[in-house]
Amino acid sequence: MIRYFLARGDRAGSAVITQGLDDCTCSNPPPSVQIATLGMSTYCSACKQEGYIAPRGPRWPGTASNGKPWALSGDINICGCEPSPVFYAERGMSMTFTGEQAAALTGKGSVRTSSAATSILDCDEQVRAVMARASLAGYPYYIETDSGGAYSGRVDSSGLLPRIATREAERYTVYWGDEALAKQADRDG
Numbered sequence: 748m749i750r751y752f753l754a755r756g757d758r759a760g761s762a763v764i765t766q767g768l769d770d771c772t773c774s775n776p777p778p779s780v781q782i783a784t785l786g787m788s789t790y791c792s793a794c795k796q797e798g799y800i801a802p803r804g805p806r807w808p809g810t811a812s813n814g815k816p817w818a819l820s821g822d823i824n825i826c827g828c829e830p831s832p833v834f835y836a837e838r839g840m841s842m843t844f845t846g847e848q849a850a851a852l853t854g855k856g857s858v859r860t861s862s863a864a865t866s867i868l869d870c871d872e873q874v875r876a877v878m879a880r881a882s883l884a885g886y887p888y889y890i891e892t893d894s895g896g897a898y899s900g901r902v903d904s905s906g907l908l909p910r911i912a913t914r915e916a917e918r919y920t921v922y923w924g925d926e927a928l929a930k931q932a933d934r935d936g
């Protein structure tokens with residue numbers, strides 16, 4: 748299961764997100780958009796009401812600079828409409844879940860120790876660690892490509908991760924923080 752980060756301008760039926768973070772943007776694909784969090788404002792032209800983004804479905808822990816959890820595709824808009832409109836988005840920032848993890852995170856299974864948000868990012872793109880960039884400098888990361896390549900280190904002061912050179916379009920996964928350190932330890936032996 749993949750859930751994409753929502754951004755200002757994303758829609759749920761007739762509702763549109765009217766708020767976004769200044770310090771967290773995603774430019775994959777362009778143009779750059781401001782990433783949104785739960786509780787951010789929306790406007791629904793069907794019921795002509797202002798509303799907000801409410802959570803639905805599994806979600807890894809982790810919050811934006813405003814202290815709120817990230818808004819994800821599949822979350823719902825709270826407005827006058829019944830049933831609540833569901834947000835849709837596809838972009839280079841996402842959280843992925845196995846069926847087991849999704850069940851655990853939504854309380855339908857046993858909860859395992861959770862890990863940092865895992866992002867699947869598009870190939871051959873220099874990824875700017877835009878999530879709370881200032882505080883990410885020095886943060887450990889571990890990048891694993893589908894072909895078995897691995898890169899690890901710490902986010903530099905510019906917030907940039909190394910450019911991943913892949914010959915063909917290939918997906919890769921970025922692990923952060925404790926999960927990155929665990930991956931690194933596994934690999935080192």
Ligand SMILES: [Zn+2]
Nearest residue numbers: 791794826828
């Ligand atoms: Zn509505």
